[in-house]
Amino acid sequence: MVGSEVEQVQSNNGNSIPSRRPADRMSARPQASTDLQHKNKDSRNVRLQRIWRFLKGRSKEEKANMQGSCHGESSRRPTIISRCKNGEGTWIHRNPYGPQVILLSGIVVKFGVGVTKHEAETQAYYNRHTDRSRLIVPQVFDYFTDPTRDSSVEYGFLVMEYIHGAVIKDLPLAERVQIAPRIATAMKYLQTIKPPLPARPGPIIEGGVPCGYFWSDSGPYRTFDSVKDLNTWLDGRIGNPRPEVSPELQLHEFGSRHMDIHPRNILRTSSGQICFVDWQFAGNYPRVFEVLHIKCCEADDPDFFNALLKALPEFEEELHTRKYQCLAQIMSNNILYGVVPSDLSPP
Template sequence: MRTSHHELQTGPEIQHLPQPLMHCFPTQPENLLILTFSQARSKDDTNIFPLDGVDIESVSNEELVRLGETASVLYQIGSSKVLRISHDLVLKCGPLVLPSEGRALEFVRAKTSILVPRVYRSFQVDDPFEYYGTRGYLVMDYDDVICQTAVIIKQLQSIPIPTAGPLGGGPCRGKFFTDYGAGPFNSGAEMEAWFNHKLKICKDYNQAPQDIPPFDFQKFVLVHQDISPRNMILDATGKVCLIDWAHAGAYPPAFERAAIVEQHRFPEFNEMTLHVMPEYDVEVRQLQSIGYGLSVAGLA
């Protein structure tokens, strides 16, 4: 095995997936079925990890390659993996991990004030069976952006709000309220009736499955509606600051999950975040089923 070694001082693309259980599940970019995977022990800080207390500079590339096969998986999508190798470090590896990723992060770290985690090592291993002819390895700081996101969502959803819609009143905006907005609604019952009207339109025009149950809003909490990396800022200590609350308001808890499901940018972030949220399968399916009523029949 031949390795080419390139030392970097940059930050990683963070992939962590807090999971109470080992879990395999399908996801579908376009028509391709890809398996994603995680292991619960990778997020358990009471565990002892292979390189705890070890100076990363003393670890050979060959040992890191071995850890790429044996360490606990924080997150895997397709052939790319991020593994927990110590309490402070992760290893990202796979045939799509190229030197350009680490070099880009090195450039950002050196030339800007953008907060990116540090990359401690980047190297490639020849593999003629892979598309680019190599498998790449990056050793990086372990970050907990997904954990912080989960805590933010949990706190938001822990506060019941007696009203429905934007705080202080006004029309509702966001993915599930048409391009023109909707409301204002005087009560949760009015909002529920509006959604059931949209569902009826979709069923009447065969644009939604007939077995979709009617909406039944039982609880309203503060929902951001646009949780995404583009709306997150890391402070100097690595804490997440969530910005752009333009679409925030009092909505059923499932709206937060459904908004992330319908967000097509940042697929890895979306997948990881969805795994640390309550599922609300029925409610998400309801919201997905009214797309026709929100777009073509937006004014109906």
């Protein structure tokens, strides 16, 4: 998991929206590599066995389907709730007004208002469908809500795998810039993962409502059944819906996107693998939406985001399109407070 957590969407931060050798040595190298792979695999198995004991009590069928499951052993939940509330672990991120993250006995728990079942199921889906050698998504072990709280407000507990690694935001500037192309590669790989319903924009989980920087605190508070449905909503947000100013999004533009790429939400493991965390905003979106997010956050770490955009030339091309300008105007209309990035103002 992460050493830092994303703020609530309302924060809307940012001021702009990879000799020859003797025969005996040659033959020895593959064996050494194999031994290292077994060692790494054994190390991960030990961690998972520890977590297994922590969440013991599952049926054989549940254990067989543990990968990506959002339903753990309910008898352990009161203990997890108590330990989270009392801080009986190692804090990764504290936030009295939003989600908090704590390390408990080899697992990570993200909990608080705004931690939803949709987020847990989204993360579980991408964990099941990604190749860990190309992108790590922490495995989800359980999700539940606090039964002692008002049921009208979802106060969730997302129990997941702990990923050992360095948070990108904590690395020296030179390393952050150097790793940007590898993060871009991971983003491109994620785009190849088909969502369950490719024709439906937004969150990949049934009933999921879009959230994130683009939508701000004014909505949409609804789901979208098709790209046409989304385009109609966008036209209504422009304020002056004319064909020449409509974004006219097309289905082929959509794909799986994290939608909160930020140095605080990315880890680099000791073996150099990339891990994305905080899947609250993720879903089936067009590339231009992720470009808008990057522009919103670039003031937080200009050098990193500039390096990231250079590694994604197709993203840079989006900045000069009418579609980008149109969506930037819609985003400005969505924002009820805070500073609108200067380059997101209408031309």
